[in-house]
Amino acid sequence: MRRAALFLLLFGLALSIRTHGLLAPPPTAAELCARCPGAGLLAEHLEAWRWVAAGSSALAALLVFAAFAASSSRVTACAAAVLAVLDPLALAAAREAGPGATLALASALLVLLALRPPRGPWRRAVLCAAAALCALPACGGAPGLPRDAVFAVWEDYLGTAGGALGVLAHHAGYALLPLALAGLCSARGRRLLPLLLLAAALAACADQGAPRRLATLAAFAPILTAAALLIVEQAARLDREQGRAPLAAFALVGLVVATQAPVLISDLTGGTRFPWRAALDRLERLERGGAPIYTTQPLAVATVTGREVRALPESAPELDALLESGAPAVLLLPLEGGALFGTSEPALLARIERRKVASFEVKARRLDLYRFEVRAFIFP
Numbered sequence: 001m002r003r004a005a006l007f008l009l010l011f012g013l014a015l016s017i018r019t020h021g022l023l024a025p026p027p028t029a030a031e032l033c034a035r036c037p038g039a040g041l042l043a044e045h046l047e048a049w050r051w052v053a054a055g056s057s058a059l060a061a062l063l064v065f066a067a068f069a070a071s072s073s074r075v076t077a078c079a080a081a082v083l084a085v086l087d088p089l090a091l092a093a094a095r096e097a098g099p100g101a102t103l104a105l106a107s108a109l110l111v112l113l114a115l116r117p118p119r120g121p122w123r124r125a126v127l128c129a130a131a132a133l134c135a136l137p138a139c140g141g142a143p144g145l146p147r148d149a150v151f152a153v154w155e156d157y158l159g160t161a162g163g164a165l166g167v168l169a170h171h172a173g174y175a176l177l178p179l180a181l182a183g184l185c186s187a188r189g190r191r192l193l194p195l196l197l198l199a200a201a202l203a204a205c206a207d208q209g210a211p212r213r214l215a216t217l218a219a220f221a222p223i224l225t226a227a228a229l230l231i232v233e234q235a236a237r238l239d240r241e242q243g244r245a246p247l248a249a250f251a252l253v254g255l256v257v258a259t260q261a262p263v264l265i266s267d268l269t270g271g272t273r274f275p276w277r278a279a280l281d282r283l284e285r286l287e288r289g290g291a292p293i294y295t296t297q298p299l300a301v302a303t304v305t306g307r308e309v310r311a312l313p314e315s316a317p318e319l320d321a322l323l324e325s326g327a328p329a330v331l332l333l334p335l336e337g338g339a340l341f342g343t344s345e346p347a348l349l350a351r352i353e354r355r356k357v358a359s360f361e362v363k364a365r366r367l368d369l370y371r372f373e374v375r376a377f378i379f380p
Contacts, residue, residue, distance in 0.1 A: 003069075010065055014058035014085045018094035020268055022050050025095060026276055026300040049097035056101040056134070057094035057218070060108035061085050064222050067115045068229055075246045076233040079253045083225050088171045088263040093218035095267075099137035099206045100215030106134035107199050108222040114191040115226060138206040138216075148213040149273055149336035150370060156337075160210040164203075168220055170368070173259035176228050179252065183227035186234070195223045228256065266366040274334040274341075279362040279374035280305050283330060286359065287378050291328035296342035301332060314345050323355055323379065331377040338371060352377055 027046060061084035068080040084090075093100030109131040118124055154170070155163030169177045183189040184196075199219040203211040211217055236249035274297070292308040295301050302309040312331065313319045322329065331352060334341045340349040356377050364372040 006069075007062060007066070010081055010085065011058055011062045014061040015054060017085065017268070018054040018057050018091055019051070022054060022095065023047055026297075026303045027097075046097065050095075053097045053101040054094040056105040057090045060101070060105040060222055061087065061090060063105075063108035063112050064225055064229075067112050067226060068233070070116065071233060073233055073236045073240070073246075073249075075236040075249050076229060079232045079249060080225075080229050082253060083176075083229065083256060084222070086257060086260060086264055087221050087225065088173075088260055088267055089168075089214070089218040089221040091264070091267050092171065093215040093221075096213075096215040098213075098215055100213070100218045102134045102137050103199070103202050103206065103216065103219035104221055106131045106202070107195060107219050109134065110195050110198070111192065111222050111226045114195065115188060135202055138202045138219075148215070149341055149372060150214050151212055151217075152339075152341075153337055153370060155212075164211050164217060167214060167217055168224070171214065171217075171260075171263050172221060172224055173256045175252075175255040175259045176224055179228035179231050179256065180224040181227075183230035186230050189227050189230050192223050192227050196220065199223055228252075262367040262369075266368050273336075273364060273370075273372045274300075274374055275362045275364045275372070276301055276304050276332075276374060279332055279376060282360055282362055283332070283376060283378075287330060289328055289380075291330050291379075293330045293332055294322070295332045295334070296340065297334055312343070312348070314343055314348070316345075316348070316351060319348060319351060323352070327379075329379045331379070333375045333377070335373045335375055336371065349375075 064084040065077065065080045069077050071077055090101070090104055093104055109127055113124065113127045113131070118127065150171070151163060151167050154166035157163070158166050165177075184193055200211075202219050203216040206216040206219075207213060232249045232252050235252060236246040239246045239248055280301075290307060292310050293301060293305070294310050294312045296312050298309045298311045312333070313322055333349065333352075335349075340346045356379065358375045359378040360376050362374045362376075366372065
């Protein structure tokens with residue numbers, strides 16, 4: 001009973017963190033993509049799908065903890081609870097009702113199978129079948145989605161492969177990646193190596209090509225966390241054998257949490273990456289004519305306002321025709337790193353700015369130094 005209560009407490013804690021502000025942010029691109037599995041129901045049951053994603057992510061955290069809960073070291077079990085619950089990649093996947101959270105759950109099931117295989121072939125077969133079922137959403141993919149704003153920052157500097165590695169390091173904590181690599185060199189850690197290749201394949205399938213979204217990279221999170229915990233377990237064992245307090249293990253966990261903190265705090269306090277609500281509130285104070293709003297993310301904006309929202313024209317002639325028509329219009333444009341997000345024609349921003357100075361800008365306040373903002377242009 002005591003262990004069951006502990007598991008329920010941990011699951012509740014992970015779920016509460018992942019559902020903080022869950023229904024406040026507008027839908028993400030993956031949620032609104034028609035080809036994303038189950039997206040036909042998202043328009044009517046968006047809240048239910050977000051709860052499913054949050055529950056999957058919380059269950060993945062519980063499974064990583066379970067892989068170490070029966071260890072002889074209580075320090076390792078506590079470390080597993082802390083690192084699995086406070087995982088920024090898992091939080092990002094929980095906020096997007098796409099395949100990310102279920103991919104993380106599939107990886108967590110395989111981690112449990114690799115590190116604590118159950119007795120009997122039938123139980124192992126059930127675990128494998130459950131992991132395969134959770135990985136199914138990756139098969140549908142979601143082509144045509146814009147690059148994730150965070151991933152784009154890294155990809156522009158390091159390329160596709162380097163960008164994915166940079167995002168993993170940043171969101172999992174800069175200290176977690178080298179710890180995970182060290183853990184993979186151990187005897188138990190080598191069981192996790194094939195899982196990394198499988199996670200890479202699932203993330204690529206979900207994006208139908210090279211990974212381009214932060215949430216799909218959550219498939220790596222349980223594997224990296226488990227590999228790092230193997231090093232924490234070894235450090236705690238060495239301290240125990242020498243009759244010392246497990247200071248080395250606590251130091252390693254503290255280092256990982258410290259490097260996670262900027263992203264974790266930003267995700268928990270900011271919720272959505274683009275400050276749509278703040279921009280609409282500012283617009284309401286400046287412009288009361290009710291002119292239609294044009295944006296590259298019309299479905300996301302439409303969920304948080306009752307005004308008419310239209311898609312921004314993506315061709316230069318259509319955009320020029322709109323701006324020269326003289327009809328009242330408001331352009332709300334999401335920017336990441338100063339570049340227009342959500343369109344295949346980023347040069348449209350420069351074309352608009354040649355005609356008019358931005359009426360105002362609303363920036364998202366994040367501790368991880370990424371630049372997310374909404375820029376408004378009001379045409380009377």
